[in-house]
Amino acid sequence: MVDWEYAVRLGTRFAGEGPVVTRSEADDAVAQLRAGAERSTGLVRDFTGLTAEARTAPILVVDRGGWIQANAESFAVLLEPIMEKVAGTKAPSRTARMVGGRIAGTELGVLLGFMGSRVLGQFDPFTGDGRLLLVAPNVVHIERELKVDPSDFRLWVCLHEETHRVQFTAVPWMRDHIRSQVDALSATFEPQRMLGDTLKGVSRAVRGEGGSLMELMSTPDQREIIDRVTGVMSLLEGHADVVMDGVGPEVIPSVEAIRAKFSERRAGVGVLDRVLRRLMGLDAKMAQYRDGASFVRHVVDKVGMEGFNAVWNSAEELPSKAEIHDPAAWVARVHG
Structure with missing residues (x-):
């Protein structure tokens, strides 16, 4: 259903190689990112109270092509239930499979x-x-x-990403919970509706009507699942942002300047960039950082970090999308 090899080749060409660097600059960046990820483990643990064993997941410093290859592999795993459902609707001809696989690979x-x-x-x-x-x-x-200090910026990035590793490693049920939501979404997938809904969704998203393409082309049942996933992802992203900014002042001298400049950049630039962000749901992604961080800060202010950490006890304690915008409701529900 998807020509994965073609998708990786096309994606790598589309992304480009990135900035021009000398071999020494490249080696220095790789070494600092590896060291920053290792250093972040203890910093995240001390700030959050979450304990995740070091080196439980490999640290891969990659180029753009490496990231694209890794995510194609992840997509193949996550989309397998949908692909099986599509394949089961009708046995396509060899030509249809080739053409369809190339079209999906292009997208x-x-x-x-x-x-x-x-x-x-x-x-x-x-x-x-x-x-x-x-x-x-x-x-x-x-x-x-x-134009920020490279060493400071690299550690700042590592703090955010290491927090995500801790979230999934210290909270072992989180991976299965998110995967169950993806599987639930797959179960509602109707192949015959896909093309028409996609075209309508693209048109509405480009005009700025509603949310991301996924939200615009989804059914009410699917949007309910998407709302649950949005609540979880807002929590994870906001928590990571709070950690990187909370730990930052102790170990990153220029953290305030980095945050100010980076937040301004997150707004996106140019019409094309804004349209693509809207189609791909990146506007919603930016809202997840902002809303999730606001939720975490409010809850920590009310019940402390230990009280906030009740979110990791079970899926039932996770905030809903509505509670992300009303943290007092989550505090009342979980802490009485």
């Missing part, structure tokens, strides 16, 4: 290429025991663009 390749030129890091919980990916060319590109 996915463009998506991965766009994201691969921007993502700084990512914890992938769905491959093996998980893996921490740090995209060196993008880190170097952004630190140059923002």
